[in-house]
Amino acid sequence: MHQYGGMDPSTNEDGVGLAFALMASAARMVERIDDGVARRGFTDVRPTHGFAFAFLAAGGGTITGLAAHLGMTKQAAAQLVDEMETKGYVRRGPHPRDARARLVELTDAGRACMRAAEEAAAEAAGAWSGALGADRMVRLRRDLEHMAGDGPLRPMW
């Protein structure tokens, strides 16, 4: 028998229930956002791109920085940027302070796509808020943020 906070084994089911609820609701959220983004005309982006957009939104970033943020190798990040550049969401330029590096920035299309994702997220949250009530929604988000901690957010979709 292992230690897990001195809990009674009969509470295993509670942990499992919470885990499933968490994973399922996160999955629904991703589905809804992806769907909403597609309905707004951006059919060639995947959830991972959203995480990249979020990182690049504030003034752009480097391949290496993006890789660290997404928890992947810089080769994979470079490939992702290649793809986004081809699709017109991102632009590579010289880095102002480091000739080795290249600054990756969102284009207008990239920002438009990000706004679409934000709208889709708000739409999804609004639907749940309508069912749960705004105050419960606020608590929910606060509790989730506590569980999430400050660590990096790796995409897994």
Place this chain on the structure above:
Amino acid sequence: MHQYGGMDPSTNEDGVGLAFALMASAARMVERIDDGVARRGFTDVRPTHGFAFAFLAAGGGTITGLAAHLGMTKQAAAQLVDEMETKGYVRRGPHPRDARARLVELTDAGRACMRAAEEAAAEAAGAWSGALGADRMVRLRRDLEHMAGDGPLRPMW
């Protein structure tokens, strides 16, 4: 401008915040469970296997059923079962009522691995419960279950 429940655009940020909190906490949960399962000696299983275990736990199932439950093709499910069979977590036998089908069942090792996952989930939930308080934890789970709905739970890890 699109419709999303008549919300003010300034609330976009709330939707995004909720979405990130949801995805990050789900990711943490998966990490913790995966880690706890590994610490209990099962180092050759991935999160996806857990979803398969959960489906097979109640009397076993068929490849096709598993595929539907996991939201993947039956070829992919068959491959997953091959792997779990090789690792000793699962056993293929004849199906009692259909000679075409083969019944996939958990072995003792499979059940032991599932218990390890349940313990790890309870451990993770316990840690959060200790910080948030049991009553908030109950509300959290209930609200999440509401968001999750009844649809199938596709693994994405």
Place this chain on the structure above:
DNA sequence: ATGCATTGGTCAAGCCTCTTGACCATGAGG
């Protein structure tokens, strides 16, 4: 009974995203 579309499963090939490994160019500190 028999004919035939349906369903469970497998084999084979390929795709997509990510990884590992090797490498070049610039930067930074002694």
Place this chain on the structure above:
DNA sequence: CCTCATGGTCAAGAGGCTTGACCAATGCAT
């Protein structure tokens, strides 16, 4: 300077999934 760390790229390959073709058992309707 010389050296090592760092940003980026090229090349090859692994892993987990898909599509496509196929066989065998089923079950329903003649």
